[in-house]
Amino acid sequence: MMNKAIYFDMDGTLANLYGVNNWLTKLQNEDATPYTDATPLVKLNVLARLLNRLQANGYTIGIVSWLAKNGTTEYNTKVINAKMEWLTVHLASVKFDEIIITEYGTPKEMVVNFPNGILFDDEIANRENWIGTAYDVDNIIEVLKGLN
Numbered sequence: 515m516m517n518k519a520i521y522f523d524m525d526g527t528l529a530n531l532y533g534v535n536n537w538l539t540k541l542q543n544e545d546a547t548p549y550t551d552a553t554p555l556v557k558l559n560v561l562a563r564l565l566n567r568l569q570a571n572g573y574t575i576g577i578v579s580w581l582a583k584n585g586t587t588e589y590n591t592k593v594i595n596a597k598m599e600w601l602t603v604h605l606a607s608v609k610f611d612e613i614i615i616t617e618y619g620t621p622k623e624m625v626v627n628f629p630n631g632i633l634f635d636d637e638i639a640n641r642e643n644w645i646g647t648a649y650d651v652d653n654i655i656e657v658l659k660g661l662n
């Protein structure tokens with residue numbers, strides 16, 4: 515049975531981390547600014563309106579996102595803060611029910627409350643391992659518009 519829950523990855527799904535100049539070098543140097551500098555990959559005003567409507571219709575709305583690979587504890591804290599800031603800046607009107615920002619490589623279906631729900635994620639392995647229905651990132655708005 516499908517849960518009424520919708521989860522989003524961040525990097526490469528909502529936030530264009532990989533479009534930030536020298537993002538990888540910066541992450542390797544424990545610079546968290548690429549996470550706040552990342553531009554949105556979706557029309558945020560449209561996304562926010564849809565998410566608020568779906569939440570009012572009983573959907574749980576969540577984020578499930580990884581930290582940088584091989585980050586120190588100190589850097590992990592900075593990355594969590596940067597990701598929370600990105601969500602606050604770009605999706606201020608969305609009150610997420612669940613925000614999971616976890617170690618790089620963590621199986622996402624193991625750490626969320628409703629792995630039978632929907633996942634949007636740019637990584638194929640995450641989509642393949644997901645229990646519910648997983649979508650790539652090309653038609654996020656269209657998929658959400660089709661839910662009720």
Ligand SMILES: [Mg+2]
Binds near residue numbers: 527
């Ligand atoms: Mg991703």
